[in-house]
Amino acid sequence: MSKYYVNKFLFTVDRDTHLLARYIESPRSFVSAWEQSIGPKLLGNDVEASSAHAFTDEERRALVDHDFVSLFEMGAHFFLNLTIFIGIYDEPYAQKYGPLAFQREFAQKLRHWRGKDYPSIAT
Structure with missing residues (x-):
């Protein structure tokens, strides 16, 4: 896994409301477009691009x-x-189930990790 590239996707998309809206609206086409045009760009640099990363x-x-x-x-x-x-x-x-409902689901779905070492996030 290219943890760097996945984390770059999560970081950049979460911090840009326009990108997040595109990801919500059409995940398949957005992931493909991000991988081809946004992901290779070096952060803060529209001129240089990296060809070293791709999603598995x-x-x-x-x-x-x-x-x-x-x-x-x-x-x-x-x-x-x-x-x-x-x-x-x-x-x-929250509208359907109340406050923190998604966070509770997130925790529930990762419950099988309780008591185990989390996967390494080192890149």
Whole structure:
């Protein structure tokens, strides 16, 4: 797994409301577009680009499917993983199930990690 590239995706998309809206609206096409045009750019530099990173099929599938459990298990940074999906699911879950409903679901789905060492987030 390219933890760096996955974490870069989570970080950049979560911090840009326009990108986040595109990711919510059409995950498959957005992940592909991000990987081809946004991801290779060096942060803060529109001139230079990197060709050294690409998502694996497993990473791409997890991002498209919003599969935060798989991303966690592959070593995506826990905080980045949590915050982007809070941005996506917090409001709809809160309207339907009450405050912190998504955070509770996130914790429940990762419950099998209780008492174990978390996957390394080292890049």
